[in-house]
Amino acid sequence: MEPVAFHRGFYAVDLRFFYRVTLTAFWAGSRGVEVEGLCVFDKRVILFGGEGSAKVFSSRVRLDAMDQQMLQQSNMPVAVVEAVDPIVLCAKVVECCDCRCCDCDLCEVPPCVCQCFCCDLTPGEDCRRVFVTLGQFSIIRLERDSQLLMPVYDYCLPEKCCPSGSNCGNNCDDPCELFQNIAFPVDQFFPPQGDNCSCETNKQPSCSCRK
Numbered sequence: 001m002e003p004v005a006f007h008r009g010f011y012a013v014d015l016r017f018f019y020r021v022t023l024t025a026f027w028a029g030s031r032g033v034e035v036e037g038l039c040v041f042d043k044r045v046i047l048f049g050g051e052g053s054a055k056v057f058s059s060r061v062r063l064d065a066m067d068q069q070m071l072q073q074s075n076m077p078v079a080v081v082e083a084v085d086p087i088v089l090c091a092k093v094v095e096c097c098d099c100r101c102c103d104c105d106l107c108e109v110p111p112c113v114c115q116c117f118c119c120d121l122t123p124g125e126d127c128r129r130v131f132v133t134l135g136q137f138s139i140i141r142l143e144r145d146s147q148l149l150m151p152v153y154d155y156c157l158p159e160k161c162c163p164s165g166s167n168c169g170n171n172c173d174d175p176c177e178l179f180q181n182i183a184f185p186v187d188q189f190f191p192p193q194g195d196n197c198s199c200e201t202n203k204q205p206s207c208s209c210r211k
Helices: 175-180 198-202
Strands: 010-025 033-048 078-083 087-094 129-135 138-143
Touching: 010 078, 010 129, 010 138, 033 129, 033 138
Parallel strands: none
Antiparallel strands: 010 033, 078 138, 087 129
């Protein structure tokens, strides 16, 4: 990630995806053999993340030593990528003589990616090559810490007896048993589904969460 020149607050995020692809090769009706290969995809996006120049420090520091864990930290945005498994759209075998010049360049592969394969990767310049087209869904965003103003109240302890006219059950003196009878609020932790949204219940035609 690097800032965009002459555009304050905007950042260019360069991403490189590595895919390990497993194919089944057949030759003249023989038994299929699994072949592994590597696909590489580069992508650049421009996102707005704001500006920040404040240094970040924490109490997790060793005495008489540099705060190494936060030495390079600031309130600058951080790029985060969420990706799901790709979808195989197409695969074809191409002769090396038919490959384009840009396709024959093997990009730099990190050692951690090379360790995912059982043998060394070869560019395959003297034989056929398999071209695979993948569809990738991803969400790219910039994250940064932000201060929020939240109201703070003193501790408010509930009274032991229930208000008059309320139904608190027979075991009102045991709050733990009363709590166990309350259904878990799933909708408070997870967003509701499109079929169960409040707009569907209220029969509102102009609902943005409808399918």
